[in-house]
Amino acid sequence: MQIDPTQREGLQATDNPLGMEGIEFIEYLTTKPQALGQVLETLGFHPVARHRSREVLLYRQGDMNIIVNAHDAADGRLAGAQGNPVIGAIALRVRDASLAYRRALDKGAWAVPTQVEVMELNIPAIHGVGASRIYFVDRHKEFSIYDVDFVPIPGVAKRPASLAQMHFFGAVQYIGWERTEDWTAFYAELFGFTAIPDQTRFGILPKGRLLRSPCGTFYFQLVEPEPGLELEADGQEYIERIGLGTPDVAAAVAELKQRGVLFSESARAPISDRGAVVAGQLFGLSFELVHSERA
Incomplete structure (x- = not known):
């Protein structure tokens, strides 16, 4: 033995x-x-x-x-x-x-x-x-x-199939000015998250620091205020949006558009094979599609 x-x-x-x-x-x-x-x-x-x-x-x-x-x-x-x-x-x-x-x-x-x-x-x-x-x-x-x-709820499938193989990819957390190291330590010490190299990026909004979960199935993205806007942010910290992974962004966008979902198509957030951002659907509520194969 x-x-x-x-x-x-x-x-x-x-x-x-x-x-x-x-x-x-x-x-x-x-x-x-x-x-x-x-x-x-x-x-x-x-x-x-x-x-x-x-x-x-x-x-x-x-x-x-x-x-x-x-x-x-x-x-x-x-x-x-x-x-x-x-x-x-x-x-x-x-x-x-x-x-x-x-x-x-x-x-x-x-x-x-x-x-x-x-x-x-x-x-x-x-x-x-x-x-x-x-x-x-x-x-x-x-x-x-x-x-x-x-x-x-009667008559509803207990586990409806996912569209375009969508799955949870992670969450974007807005943090205070110069608070990246604090939150990196928080997630590392308590949960075992690790920061990934800056050159490794996903989606089309690659700002901030990405933290990989210890199970390797999702990420947290820490985003500080834009330079010069730290005072306007007033130290508020919160979870801004969730990311939905899909192995085929184009197919997911096409299917969701047919269902009435609107996407941002600006120069800052264009639709690409890497990802897409759902435009504010309800009082600024947004979601992000990210190219991702299931772990």
Whole structure:
């Protein structure tokens, strides 16, 4: 029998310390859930389930889950101007949610107190950028969190097929002036993200620093204010948009255009084989297509 030398010396692998396995869901907060739902449906998402006790809807295509939360938005948590949609949380798939949560706290993360109602799961969370949250989810295979907290919508496929093989590619985070190193250290220490070389770029908006997740399935992009605009940014930090990967950008753009999706075609953000930017569909809400083969 062979003995793992890392076990002999009491060492642990550090390249993926939380056992991360991708993004479980993206949560939007808004007091205009119907309007946001219409935008998501044009992008190929379908409403598949309703929360048992709150005004929350689950939208899905392929293995991408988006939660539209009008309950917490009504309570004022991270509500955008006039109730416009904002990204309130990202949930990470991990092998053991409790273990990942405790390790993050040990590394200095701030816990988010949860208020769980009857028949609801307690999903551990820490504070992310701004007022957002980062959840840890380990029930995403045979049995998922949605089997407990949500009721399926009758007559809707549980897992609608994805358009043009779209999948979560990552998220773009706007940060304060000269805060790149701080956030790089945050994601590296707590989760095991690594900065990739500046010459390695994806999509058509290659600004800022790219961080690769330890599981290699998604990225965070850190973007500081433009030089000279740092005072106008007023130190605000938040998740600006999500990126949707697809192996064929042209096919995805053509299919989405047929569904009524508008794309930016300016010189600053042209449509190309590398990617495309969905124009503001709802009060500035945007998405980004990025050329990406599934990991």
